[in-house]
Amino acid sequence: MNSDADRxxxxxxxxxxxxEECAIDTIQRHVLSGRDFDDSLWHCIASxxxxxxxxxxxxxxxxxxxxxxxxxxxxxGRALAPVPVLSTLLAADAIQELxxxxxxxxxLPAIAAGRLRATISDPxxxxxxxARRQGSDIVLEGGAEVLLDGALTDLSLLxxxxxxxxxxxxxxxxxxxxxxxxxxxxxxTRSFGRLSLDDVTITSDRVLGGSAVESVxxxxxxxxxxxxxxxxxxxxxxxxxxxxxxxxxxxxxxKVIGTFQALKHRVADHHVAIIGAEALVENVAEEASRxxxxxxxxxxxxxxxxxxxxxxxxxxxxxxxxxxxxWEHPAHLFLKRALVDATLFGSVEQTLDRFIARLGV
Amino acid sequence: xxxxxxxxxxRRFAPLDKxxxxxxFRAELRAWLSATVPVDWPQKMEGADTASYxxxxxxxxGEMRKVDLATPHWPREWxxxxxxxxxxxxxxxxxxxxxxxxxDLFTISLYHLPATLFGHGTTEQRERYLRGAKEGRDIWCQxxxxxxxxxxxxxxxxxxxxxxxxxxxxGQKIWSSFGMFADYCLLLARTNPNAQKKQAGISYFIxxxxxxxxxxxxxxxxxxxxxxxxxxxxxxxxxxxxLIGQENEGWTIAQSTLSAERGLIVFNQAxxxxxxxxxxxxxxxxxxxxxxxxxxxxxxxxxxxxALRILIRRMLTEIERNPEMGGAVITxxxxxxxxxxxxxYTAFLLRxxxxxxxxxxxxxxxxxxxxxxxxxxxxxxxxxxxxGGTNEIMRNIIAERVLGMPRG
Numbered sequence: 001m002n003s004d005a006d007r008x009x010x011x012x013x014x015x016x017x018x019x020e021e022c023a024i025d026t027i028q029r030h031v032l033s034g035r036d037f038d039d040s041l042w043h044c045i046a047s048x049x050x051x052x053x054x055x056x057x058x059x060x061x062x063x064x065x066x067x068x069x070x071x072x073x074x075x076x077g078r079a080l081a082p083v084p085v086l087s088t089l090l091a092a093d094a095i096q097e098l099x100x101x102x103x104x105x106x107x108l109p110a111i112a113a114g115r116l117r118a119t120i121s122d123p124x125x126x127x128x129x130x131a132r133r134q135g136s137d138i139v140l141e142g143g144a145e146v147l148l149d150g151a152l153t154d155l156s157l158l159x160x161x162x163x164x165x166x167x168x169x170x171x172x173x174x175x176x177x178x179x180x181x182x183x184x185x186x187x188x189t190r191s192f193g194r195l196s197l198d199d200v201t202i203t204s205d206r207v208l209g210g211s212a213v214e215s216v217x218x219x220x221x222x223x224x225x226x227x228x229x230x231x232x233x234x235x236x237x238x239x240x241x242x243x244x245x246x247x248x249x250x251x252x253x254x255k256v257i258g259t260f261q262a263l264k265h266r267v268a269d270h271h272v273a274i275i276g277a278e279a280l281v282e283n284v285a286e287e288a289s290r291x292x293x294x295x296x297x298x299x300x301x302x303x304x305x306x307x308x309x310x311x312x313x314x315x316x317x318x319x320x321x322x323x324x325x326x327w328e329h330p331a332h333l334f335l336k337r338a339l340v341d342a343t344l345f346g347s348v349e350q351t352l353d354r355f356i357a358r359l360g361v
Numbered sequence: 362x363x364x365x366x367x368x369x370x371x372r373r374f375a376p377l378d379k380x381x382x383x384x385x386f387r388a389e390l391r392a393w394l395s396a397t398v399p400v401d402w403p404q405k406m407e408g409a410d411t412a413s414y415x416x417x418x419x420x421x422x423g424e425m426r427k428v429d430l431a432t433p434h435w436p437r438e439w440x441x442x443x444x445x446x447x448x449x450x451x452x453x454x455x456x457x458x459x460x461x462x463x464x465d466l467f468t469i470s471l472y473h474l475p476a477t478l479f480g481h482g483t484t485e486q487r488e489r490y491l492r493g494a495k496e497g498r499d500i501w502c503q504x505x506x507x508x509x510x511x512x513x514x515x516x517x518x519x520x521x522x523x524x525x526x527x528x529x530x531x532g533q534k535i536w537s538s539f540g541m542f543a544d545y546c547l548l549l550a551r552t553n554p555n556a557q558k559k560q561a562g563i564s565y566f567i568x569x570x571x572x573x574x575x576x577x578x579x580x581x582x583x584x585x586x587x588x589x590x591x592x593x594x595x596x597x598x599x600x601x602x603x604l605i606g607q608e609n610e611g612w613t614i615a616q617s618t619l620s621a622e623r624g625l626i627v628f629n630q631a632x633x634x635x636x637x638x639x640x641x642x643x644x645x646x647x648x649x650x651x652x653x654x655x656x657x658x659x660x661x662x663x664x665x666x667x668a669l670r671i672l673i674r675r676m677l678t679e680i681e682r683n684p685e686m687g688g689a690v691i692t693x694x695x696x697x698x699x700x701x702x703x704x705x706y707t708a709f710l711l712r713x714x715x716x717x718x719x720x721x722x723x724x725x726x727x728x729x730x731x732x733x734x735x736x737x738x739x740x741x742x743x744x745x746x747x748x749g750g751t752n753e754i755m756r757n758i759i760a761e762r763v764l765g766m767p768r769g
Binding site for chain 1: 642646650651653656657659660661663664665667668669671672675691694697698753755756757759760761763764765766767768769
């Protein structure tokens with residue numbers, strides 16, 4: 001996108017739709033339902049073209065950059081949207097970068113249209129499966145724990161090591177030997193799965209490989225880091241804003257508790273922390289969309305943004321007092337999503353270690 | 362005395378002539394700085410006596426004047442350069458890169474005085490006082506805070522009574538930076554003790570520090586040096602023409618003084634901080650960077666430093682788009698973000714680098730916030746968390762004016 005005005009326009013249109021389609025009572029009903037994602041929201045998002053934001057226009061998308069994606073992720077985080085957008089768009093990114101034209105045509109238009117949900121191994125390469133060749137096929141054993149949206153996707157892009165070569169194997173949930181099960185986690189607005197593989201054979205047309213896998217993993221790490229950081233910023237803004245509204249209403253000792261300086265100072269610090277972290281996240285996203293990807297910067301922004309979100313979401317429970325400890329009040333949903341954001345694709349500490357390693361230690 | 366580089370004589374530098382091309386502008390600035398700033402100045406200024414410090418500051422402002430970089434942020438009609446945002450960024454980056462001295466002694470002259478007189482001074486006041494400030498001749502200080510009027514500045518009690526063609530001032534000011542070297546003072550005093558609101562009875566004056574009845578006493582601060590001062594007024598006469606604006610309307614004018622530097626000083630400091638992070642991390646590679654806990658802490662501080670620099674660039678963009686009102690809110694965020702980051706970072710280095718940092722050494726005068734003398738830098742960080750609105754006052758402002766929380 002070329003201007004702040006374009007970005008503001010995209011943000012307000014996404015936010016408006018989510019305010020209608022993904023209001024907090026919708027989320028609360030979703031959590032009670034025990035379902036692993038919100039199907040009608042998914043179809044709404046697909047029909048609006050959001051799943052194609054970053055997919056090239058030849059493949060049914062809009063061909064926008066990381067700045068547009070960051071806006072989408074931030075708004076999904078603000079709304080606690082229970083949809084597998086991040087996993088699907090990361091997988092789409094890998095297909096776009098590594099796939100041949102036939103593979104792109106096969107999967108990307110279906111992803112952009114919302115007909116295909118996908119997930120991908122952690123691009124930090126923390127878990128890589130060993131696989132073996134059998135003729136032109138690849139045979140997989142083992143499995144993957146805690147795969148983001150693993151249980152509800154149609155395609156799983158698994159990072160595998162074949163004779164020292166890194167590549168992605170594209171598994172269909174219907175492939176014989178593939179078992180997917182849901183792994184219940186504390187944040188019910190996100191879904192995780194366990195994938196078990198029993199002698200699964202992958203034909204060569206379902207392999208994404210080549211010499212670019214390492215550099216594409218770096219690209220996906222940046223994408224994932226900016227995405228989680230943006231989610232964190234949206235969530236932090238949302239819970240802080242509703243907490244401030246509560247402090248303006250709640251009365252004790254005959255006064256609105258928002259008059260108490262001990263509380264004011266905390267929310268002022270939280271606000272400034274968000275302003276700073278968000279500036280950094282936006283900057284990293286915009287630079288990437290201008291062809292200046294900075295993986296180190298993305299890692300440090302993720303570490304900062306997710307730690308800020310966790311700290312704020314924790315304190316917002318405390319600032320609410322007793323009502324914040326109830327299931328009925330939505331504050332806990334933000335805390336739980338914050339806890340997951342702070343570990344997704346690496347904890348804050350692991351992320352900092354990766355950042356520092358790129359500074360040269 | 363600092364030996365100045367003789368190369369400076371070898372050719373005339375004119376960076377602003379090349380401002381149309383940022384790369385050429387940067388190259389010329391770099392050449393000028395490398396020919397002009399003595400590499401060993403921080404060593405020479407470590408524990409320097411006040412006479413050498415003042416002489417060095419005067420020499421430096423003189424060098425900046427030669428290339429019109431003492432007042433580039435002033436409007437052209439007052440002899441400034443109307444420097445643009447992108448040019449300002451280049452200047453700050455290059456000053457930080459060259460580790461150029463901060464012209465601390467001239468902060469009020471270069472920022473607060475013009476901000477006050479451009480908007481509120483009479484033509485006579487502007488013509489009489491701005492030239493001396495611009496030429497780096499006159500040193501100004503600020504007489505705002507009092508022993509019992511710190512965060513609650515509007516409760517100030519220094520009295521100015523009109524007697525004939527003069528005001529007679531009695532009282533005491535405190536925390537006036539470099540008051541002991543100042544030629545003039547921007548003074549707030551109470552002219553109407555019976556005003557309904559305490560803000561309404563305050564007037565704003567230009568005071569000649571050589572006036573009879575003015576006594577200045579330096580305040581030795583926690584680092585051991587004296588940058589601040591107390592000023593005592595004993596029947597000091599100020600000619601009535603030295604009133605700025607209308608009588609009893611000084612409070613409003615003081616707001617424009619306080620917003621004077623609009624973050625430009627923090628901008629310069631933040632660029633130097635970014636350099637310090639690089640330098641300190643290179644040093645740390647021999648020691649603390651191998652410790653997980655320390656390097657993670659460094660990583661988060663680094664992220665906050667980058668965030669600060671982005672916020673400052675946004676603020677400057679806002680000000681450039683809207684010179685009157687731009688940047689008003691973001692400035693409060695930046696002040697609090699910068700002050701807490703500087704304190705956390707300088708405290709981190711004490712822990713990371715260990716006992717050696719605690720050696721008692723005199724400070725580098727004019728060296729800014731990250732001189733490399735760790736404990737001094739940490740102790741000095743309180744200058745930012747307390748002065749110009751304490752962190753607590755900034756939090757009140759953010760909570761009440763930005764977030765709409767009710768007043769207590």
